Amino acid sequence: MTATKTIFASAVDVEAAFYEALERGDVEAMMTVWAEDEEIVCVLPAGARLAGYAAIREAWRHLFERGPRFRMHLSRQSVTQNPFSVIHNNIEQLTVVDDQQQTATIIATNVFVRSPLGWRLLLHHASPASAEILSESPKVLH
Amino acid sequence: MTATKTIFASAVDVEAAFYEALERGDVEAMMTVWAEDEEIVCVLPAGARLAGYAAIREAWRHLFERGPRFRMHLSRQSVTQNPFSVIHNNIEQLTVVDDQQQTATIIATNVFVRSPLGWRLLLHHASPASAEILSESPKVLH
Numbered sequence: 472m473t474a475t476k477t478i479f480a481s482a483v484d485v486e487a488a489f490y491e492a493l494e495r496g497d498v499e500a501m502m503t504v505w506a507e508d509e510e511i512v513c514v515l516p517a518g519a520r521l522a523g524y525a526a527i528r529e530a531w532r533h534l535f536e537r538g539p540r541f542r543m544h545l546s547r548q549s550v551t552q553n554p555f556s557v558i559h560n561n562i563e564q565l566t567v568v569d570d571q572q573q574t575a576t577i578i579a580t581n582v583f584v585r586s587p588l589g590w591r592l593l594l595h596h597a598s599p600a601s602a603e604i605l606s607e608s609p610k611v612l613h
Numbered sequence: 614m615t616a617t618k619t620i621f622a623s624a625v626d627v628e629a630a631f632y633e634a635l636e637r638g639d640v641e642a643m644m645t646v647w648a649e650d651e652e653i654v655c656v657l658p659a660g661a662r663l664a665g666y667a668a669i670r671e672a673w674r675h676l677f678e679r680g681p682r683f684r685m686h687l688s689r690q691s692v693t694q695n696p697f698s699v700i701h702n703n704i705e706q707l708t709v710v711d712d713q714q715q716t717a718t719i720i721a722t723n724v725f726v727r728s729p730l731g732w733r734l735l736l737h738h739a740s741p742a743s744a745e746i747l748s749e750s751p752k753v754l755h
């Protein structure tokens with residue numbers, strides 16, 4: 472089975488693969504999670520809005536090449552689902568894996584859709600959380 | 614018909630009502646657009662994450678009371694829909710209506726769901742756009 476034909480049985484599986492690819496800095500694994508037949512959108516915490524497979528792939532490739540690695544602790548805050556789509560809203564605790572071990576708290580909305588090839592990621596919208604959220608201690612899922 | 618029983622025939626109608634309420638600073642009109650029977654989420658550009666009707670109402674009330682008014686120009690960038698939900702990803706050009714007329718560019722993901730009372734807003738995730746997007750001139754829809 473080639474990487475581009477990975478079939479995910481649930482949105483939760485897609486999300487796990489997304490964050491694992493992000494932690495590993497693996498652009499091929501990252502791109503297997505995205506929907507292929509719809510307009511995909513990725514908003515990164517610095518405010519870049521990327522639309523379409525090519526732009527999103529290039530952004531992750533650039534990010535992963537530049538390094539450093541990230542470690543991610545995920546707290547899933549809300550879930551809404553119907554037969555065709557699943558929406559998660561998460562709080563991500565992101566740690567930069569280097570000497571500084573800096574952390575950032577990110578709010579992320581992930582929209583998953585059911586495709587002929589199983590569940591895929593349609594939209595990832597990530598943005599920095601305010602200081603109030605930083606003081607919370609979310610339940611770690613990942 | 615009371616304000617809380619407004620029935621929206623489409624996600625586009627809900628979105629128009631959302632941005633009109635925001636421009637008018639009308640908290641009652643704002644709260645008619647949100648879903649009532651699901652966990653609603655509102656992420657504001659400063660990074661606050663609000664969950665649930667009471668917290669979202671209080672945040673808008675506080676924002677509208679404090680002023681100033683906003684003028685919003687909306688550019689809808691992508692739309693995905695199925696019988697139960699609609700997802701819009703928009704670029705908002707926000708102008709503060711005062712002597713300074715300051716502007717900000719915001720990326721917003723809006724998730725709408727079909728409820729027994731018509732279409733409603735389930736999630737609004739807004740975050741500041743980076744400088745590259747600021748140089749674009751989006752098509753104005755609102």
